[in-house]
Amino acid sequence: MSTVNPVAKLGAALALALCLVLTIDWVSASVALALELVALAFIRLPARVFWLRTLPVWVAAPLTGVTIALYGRTEGQVYLEFAFARVSEGSIALAIATVLRVLAIGLPAVVLFVTVDATELADGLAQRARLPARFVLGALAGMRLVSLFMDDWRSLERARRARGVSDAGRIRRLTGQVFALFVLSIRRGSSLATAMEARGFGAPVERTWARESPWGSREWLVLCAGLTIGLLALAAAVLTGRWNFFAGP
Known part of the structure; x- marks a missing residue:
């Protein structure tokens, strides 16, 4: 995975995130997270590196869920109420969906960029993304x-x-x-x-590059994998009736 163009990794993470932000429900997030864990197993990232790099995501997800549970949308039975906080059946369901979605978006984004070099990313953005x-x-x-x-x-x-x-x-x-x-x-x-x-970095001429940013079948495979996981998650939400566009009614 370290030899894949960083632009492809960035594109896969963005495609997956864009799909998951369209709906907030536990089905799409669960399907995406399960498929991601299967895909991440093929990366063969050392366990210590994986847990150290993804620790902020594992910490942020439950904290986000607690906030949503306390101050999220009130629906159904109210279990606890104090001050401005209100824990209800709807807020708990929304909190679970939020935790799963944070994990589904954050984990692949962190893991894909573990081996990314800043110089290689800059080369790819300029040569392939045409920035x-x-x-x-x-x-x-x-x-x-x-x-x-x-x-x-x-x-x-x-x-x-x-x-x-x-x-x-x-x-x-x-x-x-x-x-x-x-x-x-x-x-x-x-x-x-x-x-x-x-040194001429801002000269208004077409720039040459010391290193070529490669792009081939592996890059297209990574892009398709990210998009496919996102689309399968959305399809699962629609088929099960859990589609919830931007947490709307």
């Missing part, structure tokens, strides 16, 4: 700078301690350090933009 090279290269440069934020943060913290600025007032210290990091980021971004312009 403007200026925009793609600027976004790539910005992503490369994100990894420097922690180093800058630690450097600022040590420098402020050496000057005695961070001896007291934790909230005040944090606010000042965040502002200093913001200023430093703007300066570094401006310097990078100037350097890229000087």
Whole structure:
């Protein structure tokens, strides 16, 4: 799966997500999640990597469900009511559907991008998706700078301690350090933009690429797999009468 073009992975995740956001019901989400788990088994991702990368999704899904159960649409029997919260039969059903849908959308999106390199994604977006090279290269440069934020943060913290600025007032210290990091980021971004312009990255000519972004049968297979899972989930919701367009009546 690591050799598949990142644009194909992005397209598969988007196609699946677009299908699942059309309806919110437990049938379509369950069918999509079951088919995804079968497909993910063929990726052969190490179990430790899988659980570490998808942990935010497993945490966010139940929290979203609790919120929907407390403040979602009230239908049927009311089981619990306090303040602005009301737990009813309809809100619980909506919460279950939401949890399943978050998992069905989030898990494949995370797993598909575990092995994606930022440079390969930029090459694919420019060569295959035909996005403007200026925009793609600027976004790539910005992503490369994100990894420097922690180093800058630690450097600022040590420098402020050496000057005695961070001896007291934790909230005040944090606010000042965040502002200093913001200023430093703007300066570094401006310097990078100037350097890229000087090297001709923004020239109004057709750009050449050092690496070709391959596209073949594997990419089409990944795209079709994402779209097929989404369509099968929608078909299951329609056939079982659970179709619920945007949680409408």
